[in-house]
Amino acid sequence: MPEKIEVAELCRAEWGRLLSALIRDFGDFDVAEEALQGAFASALEAWGKAVPKSPRGWLYAAARHDVIDRLRRNARLAEKQAALAALPTAEAPAADELYEENAVPDERLRLIFTCCHPALAPEAQVALTLRTLCGLATEEIARAFLVPVPTMAQRLVRAKTKIRTAGIPYVVPEAADLPDRLAEVMAVLYLVFNEGHSASRGESLVRAELCAEAIRLARLVRELLREPVAELEGLLALMLLHDSRRGARLDSAGEMVLLADQDRSLWDQKEIEEGRGLLRAALGRGPPGPYALEAAIAAVHADARRVEETDWRQIVGLYDLLEAVHPSPVVALNHAAAVSMAHGPEAALPLVEALAETLADYHLWHATRADLFRRLGRKGDAISSYRRAHALARNAIERRFLEWRLAELGTS
């Protein structure tokens, strides 16, 4: 049934825009969501004969008709009279009627700022963004973040309740607040991307659909903002450059391949090119922020056709800048790893040791330390550090990689 596939595809492509318009019209997330679900369901039936010329316009009209119809039948009609008077009459759409695609207002920028509002918990921001803007089902989001479906459903209900009861507005923030609020939005996109790029738990290391959604959202926000924002270009460049390596990060058996050992002919050159272009644009707008610097580091890797050609000194220099604008223990750890490549493991070891207290429970701190010991020929220290990393790692593929390293050192 080709029309069925068409509706499913449309649902994914048009969900965010239609929902954003309906929330603006009716001021309520649940009402809008229910009506839109209903409209897609009626489309499955009504489009059996003919797909309308503007499917988006048809769906919008159908959803509006559904809400207004329900409001009319509502027992507490009297209370809603004022709101109702403001609404134009909406007839149930006929499949052969003409609608304008552009008659559906695009309110997705408002929607993303509401979903990424700092008064919502970060995990709720992520879930709500994926549900409302990307149209992912609650089950899909639950699966992507490895939480039970009822937990995810409750997280979404709570977030929507807070938007309503606390009066979180459905607006694009004022210019004065825009940089801070945009930083919140970018943090959510990066969180989605990272969970897709290196899943913190579970059986699979990469969940490509989350990476794709994060990239799609970053493109969308960039398109909808009227002014170019260097850090947003930097973030999109960073995600594209990391995503370009996806095909090389796992071998045919599904095991993890380190950056140094990856088959670079498998890197997606189209994504690399686009990432480079965005990075150039970002760097042209002034002193680079953290995302642009991370993208620049990824671009240096992309420039090296063979791992031996990697310009590690430049990478160390970029990490110096990154630590200056965005100091964090994980950045310091990556900086140390770059130093080990540029200047050798003995130069890096004191930098890693200095992070002992802050990163004691971070498996990659132990794995980095183990790698330095291994390269320094300190086999006993390497083994105990790999064991510690293995005990702390939560992702099955990372764990197997550490087991393989241990086996290489003649132990298991």
Place this chain on the structure above:
Amino acid sequence: MQYLLLIYEGEKRFANLSKPDLTAEIAEYRAFGKEFASAIQGGNALQPTGAATTVRVRDGKRLTTDGPFAETKEQLGGYYLVEARDLDAAIAMAAQIPGARYGSIEVRPIQKFS
């Protein structure tokens, strides 16, 4: 003298009340309000803590987090009841309170009963 009477109780108990029990309890509050009408200068029920947002200002930067004030080292020192367009306006005002620089301001919407 004026006194602020703060009502602490488990919000789950309130949320799980049956309709008749809720009606009875609201009637009790109304009776209390009537009895002490001359003394009461104002009072409101608050939305549950799920609707709360905590605002702090540190090094001139505003930090907004989901949820109620959760520290036990600080004590309730005062309150403002304000009219605001939406949560953003309320948060902006909260961040201007001097106490936001040293402690926390919990922003909690008022509950209206229809």
